[in-house]
Amino acid sequence: MIKRKNVILVTLSVIGALFAVDGAAYADTTSHAINDSIPAFQQSHYLAARSRSTSTTPSTVTFTSTTGALLLNVKAQNLQNNAQYTELKGIGPDSTAHNITNKTPAGQQSRLIITQYDYNAITVTAKGSYVIN
Amino acid sequence: MKPRRPALRSWLLAAALVLLIAGHLILGTSRTSNSVYSSGVGVYGEYMNGFIRLVFPFLVTLVGAVMLQDRVTNGFVSLTRARISVSAYVWKLIGAGIARNAIFFGVLGIFTTVFAAFVATARQPGLVDPRPYNLSAGGVIAQQAQQNPIGGFIAGGPLVYGLLATLWMVVGAAVLSLAASASVLVIRRRALALVAPLIAYLAESILVQVLGQPAWGFLLILPVPSNLQRFPVYAAAAPVVLVALASFLLVSYVLRQARTSGRLS
Numbered sequence: 001m002i003k004r005k006n007v008i009l010v011t012l013s014v015i016g017a018l019f020a021v022d023g024a025a026y027a028d029t030t031s032h033a034i035n036d037s038i039p040a041f042q043q044s045h046y047l048a049a050r051s052r053s054t055s056t057t058p059s060t061v062t063f064t065s066t067t068g069a070l071l072l073n074v075k076a077q078n079l080q081n082n083a084q085y086t087e088l089k090g091i092g093p094d095s096t097a098h099n100i101t102n103k104t105p106a107g108q109q110s111r112l113i114i115t116q117y118d119y120n121a122i123t124v125t126a127k128g129s130y131v132i133n
Numbered sequence: 134m135k136p137r138r139p140a141l142r143s144w145l146l147a148a149a150l151v152l153l154i155a156g157h158l159i160l161g162t163s164r165t166s167n168s169v170y171s172s173g174v175g176v177y178g179e180y181m182n183g184f185i186r187l188v189f190p191f192l193v194t195l196v197g198a199v200m201l202q203d204r205v206t207n208g209f210v211s212l213t214r215a216r217i218s219v220s221a222y223v224w225k226l227i228g229a230g231i232a233r234n235a236i237f238f239g240v241l242g243i244f245t246t247v248f249a250a251f252v253a254t255a256r257q258p259g260l261v262d263p264r265p266y267n268l269s270a271g272g273v274i275a276q277q278a279q280q281n282p283i284g285g286f287i288a289g290g291p292l293v294y295g296l297l298a299t300l301w302m303v304v305g306a307a308v309l310s311l312a313a314s315a316s317v318l319v320i321r322r323r324a325l326a327l328v329a330p331l332i333a334y335l336a337e338s339i340l341v342q343v344l345g346q347p348a349w350g351f352l353l354i355l356p357v358p359s360n361l362q363r364f365p366v367y368a369a370a371a372p373v374v375l376v377a378l379a380s381f382l383l384v385s386y387v388l389r390q391a392r393t394s395g396r397l398s
């Protein structure tokens with residue numbers, strides 16, 4: 001015979017674990033700063049994963065400065081199934097918001113992936129901001 | 134003296150170059166998958182963003198300077214000097230190397246133009262779209278003119294830009310072919326003479342990138358100018374002009390000293 005107390009405890013901890021894994025089930029619509037090093041030779045740099053609120057809104061990314069004014073590529077990834085969406089290639093530090101296709105459904109985690117546009121031998125420091133929703 | 138075997142047989146070189154163009158086009162087309170570009174400049178640039186950008190001077194050396202090196206190391210030059218002047222003979226070989234480079238990179242550039250303008254866009258509709266970049270059609274042209282020394286010509290369409298980029302690549306290949314010829318005349322060790330242009334090209338690019346001025350580096354200037362937020366024409370042209378002048382002076386100096394050179398007389 002399972003005790004009622006244990007059933008409630010297990011249920012609560014399972015719900016708690018689900019919330020923790022989901023990374024807080026709230027939609028992240030705020031702008032986050034980018035001040036990161038993008039590795040040489042077109043290696044990927046990953047921004048922190050955030051929760052999505054809709055599946056249709058594109059993510060946006062804005063660069064205000066990059067080392068030597070080099071250009072960057074940005075794409076979005078759905079962390080549930082690792083799908084990657086259309087990549088925007090050749091984004092410069094022009095302080096303009098660029099729309100990155102992001103079809104990650106609401107409630108799932110998504111992140112942006114940045115690479116350098118060219119095979120450069122140096123690490124590029126990129127400054128700017130991004131919004132996942 | 135028994136002549137040394139040529140470093141590369143010509144039919145082998147020709148077959149390798151045809152395979153290379155095919156590989157360049159296939160890899161370039163696959164790189165455009167799942168991407169969106171603000172203009173045709175980006176599509177053409179993507180085709181050039183592969184191995185061709187990294188080993189450009191080495192290819193130029195193989196196509197343009199190996200024959201000169203064979204003639205010099207086999208003693209052909211010293212054998213012919215009784216009949217014609219060394220200077221005329223060597224300049225003729227250098228000219229032939231430049232012409233072969235112009236043909237090879239001209240063909241490669243024209244194929245790339247056709248693929249970038251028609252094949253890639255037909256395979257993937259929506260490949261060129263300025264909207265995600267928050268740009269109007271006119272804004273794209275203004276931006277490309279700022280980001281690429283010849284980017285403003287995209288106003289005439291991807292075909293016009295592609296042919297102009299091909300011309301840029303042919304001129305660059307001609308200059309590097311002259312530099313590679315200078316390298317094989319100056320450096321005695323065969324392998325070292327063939328890779329010296331590549332080493333100098335990469336070293337110069339890394340140096341200017343570390344100094345924070347990537348626009349002056351060959352990696353972004355050749356084979357076609359790659360986009361930067363601000364890429365003025367003088368930064369893209371100056372290193373190429375300097376290399377052309379330095380190589381011309383070096384070859385002239387070596388040929389002037391030919392009478393006392395162990396390899397040329």
